[in-house]
Amino acid sequence: MQQGYLKKGQAGASNWQSSGAALFLWGIVLVIAATGMLPLFSMLFHSVYVDGRLTLAAFEGLLGSKRQWILLFNSLGLAASVSVFATISGVPLGILFGKSDLPLKRPLALIFVVPLLIPPYILAVAWSDLFGTGNSMLNFLSPQVLNAMHGLLFGFGGTLLVLGTIHMSIPMLLTMAFLNTIDPGLEEAARMTSPWPRVLRDITMPLIMPGILFSALLVFILALGEFSVASFLRFEVFSVESFTRFSASYDFRSAMALSIPLAVITVLILLLESAFLHKKTYTIAPFSARGRGCTIALGRFRPVAFFLAAAAAFMLVILPLLGLLALPRGLNVYLDALLRAGDSLTRSLVYAFSGACLLTFLGFFMGYLVHKRAIKWWNVADKMCLFLFAIPGTVLGIGLISLWNRPGVPFIYGTFSIILIGYIAKYSALPGRIMLAQFMQIPSSLEEAAQICGAGWPRRIALILVPLAGNGLVAAWLVAFLFCLRDTDITMLLYPPGCETLPVRIFTLMANGAPDLIAALCVIMVCAAVLPASILTALWGKGGKGV
Amino acid sequence: MVRIESVSKSYGNTSVLTGVNLEIAKGERLVLLGPSGCGKTTLLRLVAGLVNPDRGRIYLQGVLVSDGNKVLVPPEKRSIGFVFQDLALWPHFTVWGNLEFGLKAHGVPASERRRRIEEMVDMVGLKGLEKRRPGQLSGGQKQRVALARALVLRPGIVLMDEPLSSLDWELRARIGKEIVALQKRFGFTMVYVTHDKEEMKQMATRVVFMEKGRICADHQSPLFPAC
Numbered sequence: 001m002q003q004g005y006l007k008k009g010q011a012g013a014s015n016w017q018s019s020g021a022a023l024f025l026w027g028i029v030l031v032i033a034a035t036g037m038l039p040l041f042s043m044l045f046h047s048v049y050v051d052g053r054l055t056l057a058a059f060e061g062l063l064g065s066k067r068q069w070i071l072l073f074n075s076l077g078l079a080a081s082v083s084v085f086a087t088i089s090g091v092p093l094g095i096l097f098g099k100s101d102l103p104l105k106r107p108l109a110l111i112f113v114v115p116l117l118i119p120p121y122i123l124a125v126a127w128s129d130l131f132g133t134g135n136s137m138l139n140f141l142s143p144q145v146l147n148a149m150h151g152l153l154f155g156f157g158g159t160l161l162v163l164g165t166i167h168m169s170i171p172m173l174l175t176m177a178f179l180n181t182i183d184p185g186l187e188e189a190a191r192m193t194s195p196w197p198r199v200l201r202d203i204t205m206p207l208i209m210p211g212i213l214f215s216a217l218l219v220f221i222l223a224l225g226e227f228s229v230a231s232f233l234r235f236e237v238f239s240v241e242s243f244t245r246f247s248a249s250y251d252f253r254s255a256m257a258l259s260i261p262l263a264v265i266t267v268l269i270l271l272l273e274s275a276f277l278h279k280k281t282y283t284i285a286p287f288s289a290r291g292r293g294c295t296i297a298l299g300r301f302r303p304v305a306f307f308l309a310a311a312a313a314f315m316l317v318i319l320p321l322l323g324l325l326a327l328p329r330g331l332n333v334y335l336d337a338l339l340r341a342g343d344s345l346t347r348s349l350v351y352a353f354s355g356a357c358l359l360t361f362l363g364f365f366m367g368y369l370v371h372k373r374a375i376k377w378w379n380v381a382d383k384m385c386l387f388l389f390a391i392p393g394t395v396l397g398i399g400l401i402s403l404w405n406r407p408g409v410p411f412i413y414g415t416f417s418i419i420l421i422g423y424i425a426k427y428s429a430l431p432g433r434i435m436l437a438q439f440m441q442i443p444s445s446l447e448e449a450a451q452i453c454g455a456g457w458p459r460r461i462a463l464i465l466v467p468l469a470g471n472g473l474v475a476a477w478l479v480a481f482l483f484c485l486r487d488t489d490i491t492m493l494l495y496p497p498g499c500e501t502l503p504v505r506i507f508t509l510m511a512n513g514a515p516d517l518i519a520a521l522c523v524i525m526v527c528a529a530v531l532p533a534s535i536l537t538a539l540w541g542k543g544g545k546g547v
Numbered sequence: 548m549v550r551i552e553s554v555s556k557s558y559g560n561t562s563v564l565t566g567v568n569l570e571i572a573k574g575e576r577l578v579l580l581g582p583s584g585c586g587k588t589t590l591l592r593l594v595a596g597l598v599n600p601d602r603g604r605i606y607l608q609g610v611l612v613s614d615g616n617k618v619l620v621p622p623e624k625r626s627i628g629f630v631f632q633d634l635a636l637w638p639h640f641t642v643w644g645n646l647e648f649g650l651k652a653h654g655v656p657a658s659e660r661r662r663r664i665e666e667m668v669d670m671v672g673l674k675g676l677e678k679r680r681p682g683q684l685s686g687g688q689k690q691r692v693a694l695a696r697a698l699v700l701r702p703g704i705v706l707m708d709e710p711l712s713s714l715d716w717e718l719r720a721r722i723g724k725e726i727v728a729l730q731k732r733f734g735f736t737m738v739y740v741t742h743d744k745e746e747m748k749q750m751a752t753r754v755v756f757m758e759k760g761r762i763c764a765d766h767q768s769p770l771f772p773a774c
Contacts, residue, residue, distance in 0.1 A: 018618075018621060443633055443635065445631040445632075445633055445635035446635050446637060448595075448597050448622070448629075448631070448635065449629065449631060449635035449637070449696070450637075450648065450652075451597070451621075451622045451623050452595060452597075452622050452623065452625075452627060452628070452629045452649075453623070453648055453649030453652055453696070453700065454623045454624075454649050454652035454653045454700070455623060455648070455649070455652040456623060456652075459652060463648070464637060467639045468637075468638070468639060
């Protein structure tokens with residue numbers, strides 16, 4: 001009856017399967033490093049090594065120019081303001097949607113997330129169209145008032161409004177996620193003696209404060225690197241200058257030099273996060289698989305809270321997007337838009353689909369290796385992905401050009417492969433973090449049991465982890481798809497002739513295209529993003545808690 | 548059957564096991580007893596190969612499987628059955644699928660798989676439940692599936708990490724008896740971790756007491772020495 005004793009000769013058998021797994025995981029890390037870090041090193045190298053010698057001439061010109069310092073000040077000031085705006089508005093929304101019994105929470109939350117899912121400048125275009133004289137929506141206002149509002153939009157104020165609206169969903173979502181990690185018993189114990197406002201102030205907020213600070217830092221970094229909104233609303237910042245130097249003047253060296261300060265600031269912010277917040281924000285796993293903790297009953301404040309949340313959603317998101325809808329008069333404008341840019345839309349969807357598949361594959365294994373700490377320097381790999389996500393897209397794009405724009409690789413630089421490489425470099429952190437959260441909910445004993453039963457690593461991955469992580473995989477794919485679809489910064493710099501995506505086509509048309517045509521294209525772009533977002537929201541509702 | 552030589556294990560600055568020496572003979576029902584945090588589960592996981600020792604050696608039937616922090620024979624090749632504390636039943640497989648998984652991994656032909664699973668299902672009292680998923684089973688039924696999964700591969704050693712801790716006392720007593728009966732029938736060597744003295748009395752032919760990462764007593768019959 002007894003079988004399964006160790007066979008003679010098994011002593012000294014190398015554990016090749018775990019070596020194979022480690023090798024594979026190292027390969028994943030190297031792919032991401034090659035796509036993202038190598039271009040940045042190349043850019044740094046070419047900015048200091050000119051005509052066979054080391055020189056800091058490009059940086060001297062940069063540091064010596066008063067204008068560049070003003071631009072840097074503008075960039076930092078804008079990023080800080082956006083971060084404050086987004087955090088002050090996003091955190092209360094996160095508490096309202098994540099912790100109260102407000103009705104229609106999920107649709108309201110989705111409305112606030114929509115601006116994050118579309119190319120950033122579309123909201124700027126929407127506001128501009130709303131106050132434009134050709135728009136019928138606000139024609140009850142006098143032309144002078146409309147002109148004045150249109151004028152106010154361009155510059156710091158409008159850029160802050162648009163970027164703040166786009167990014168407020170980040171603190172909102174992260175607040176909701178961190179609220180889920182709180183042991184409900186802590187709040188319940190406080191509720192025995194105190195009303196909810198005090199519990200929120202003294203118990204809940206201190207517990208999630210690291211997460212709030214992390215979201216503020218993240219918004220700062222993302223706002224620092226964003227260029228399309230500032231470019232459209234004519235607010236001069238570093239990233240716009242860098243892009244303009246490259247795309248308009250072909251001053252590659254200056255563009256690279258201008259990218260370095262942004263990269264340095266990004267590194268400093270991430271070091272700050274790592275030093276003070278990392279251990280407290282590393283895990284965003286729900287405390288209880290049963291669901292979230294204590295709910296705040298709003299009672300008589302419910303209608304007021306609902307009205308305020310709905311009014312904010314309407315004023316900040318729905319109104320400007322309605323302005324987009326109001327501009328194209330008639331269906332023929334949309335048909336014309338599709339005829340002119342249908343190929344760009346198709347390319348957008350194809351590139352985003354391809355990018356999402358690659359990113360999900362890489363993200364699955366990145367999440368696994370971080371969760372299991374499966375290789376040495378796993379934390380360095382994790383930090384690398386976060387750094388690449390945080391670094392401005394223009395910086396990464398310029399880096400990719402400096403590396404790949406050379407003879408011998410036309411099959412990469414001359415094709416949409418270069419865009420996919422850009423997506424991998426920029427967005428691998430997103431599916432990686434989603435999968436990490438998903439793996440943290442899967443008891444490790446499930447994989448261990450499979451290993452004890454004799455399954456090698458590939459089998460365990462395919463038959464145990466992939467099925468159990470299904471929700472996370474779908475969410476990771478959808479998030480990757482949305483970010484690839486909306487990408488403007490990297491695609492704008494990298495697209496080969498004839499390969500422009502819809503966001504790029506719209507952006508280039510803005511200079512001299514008909515407003516109603518541009519508005520129609522923007523509406524099409526919004527629809528293309530909202531559909532997968534709705535699927536994601538439905539998934540969230542079905543209990544994709546790690547999501 | 549199992550020989551553990553001077554094994555030590557630390558997690559960061561916390562020493563979990565210090566210089567543990569233990570020999571387990573074939574067919575023994577050894578209970579590892581001790582307070583929470585004394586290193587019982589860690590010792591079990593070291594034998595299974597799920598964790599590497601920092602120092603020391605582990606032999607399974609005369610074969611060196613771990614030497615220092617080198618795993619010479621990975622867990623999937625050690626022919627060990629393991630019943631986890633949380634049972635670790637795969638929620639997306641049926642009872643049949645849970646039992647079949649390991650047999651497939653070992654390349655057992657389909658007809659032999661069917662024969663073994665049917666035999667095991669009958670033996671542990673799961674007949675009629677083969678198509679159910681773990682979420683549709685009671686606590687006692689899940690326990691039996693976990694046992695059956697560990698035994699279906701006919702391992703020489705079965706490790707059990709507080710498998711009955713989530714059950715009520717009546718069910719614990721009943722399933723405990725069934726475990727002993729299965730061990731006597733199959734003749735495997737059993738290492739059972741618990742901090743419950745009643746379970747110890749029921750299961751053990753030999754009791755090893757642990758405290759603070761060390762073995763402080765080793766008895767052939769269940770007594771209660773001062774540690």
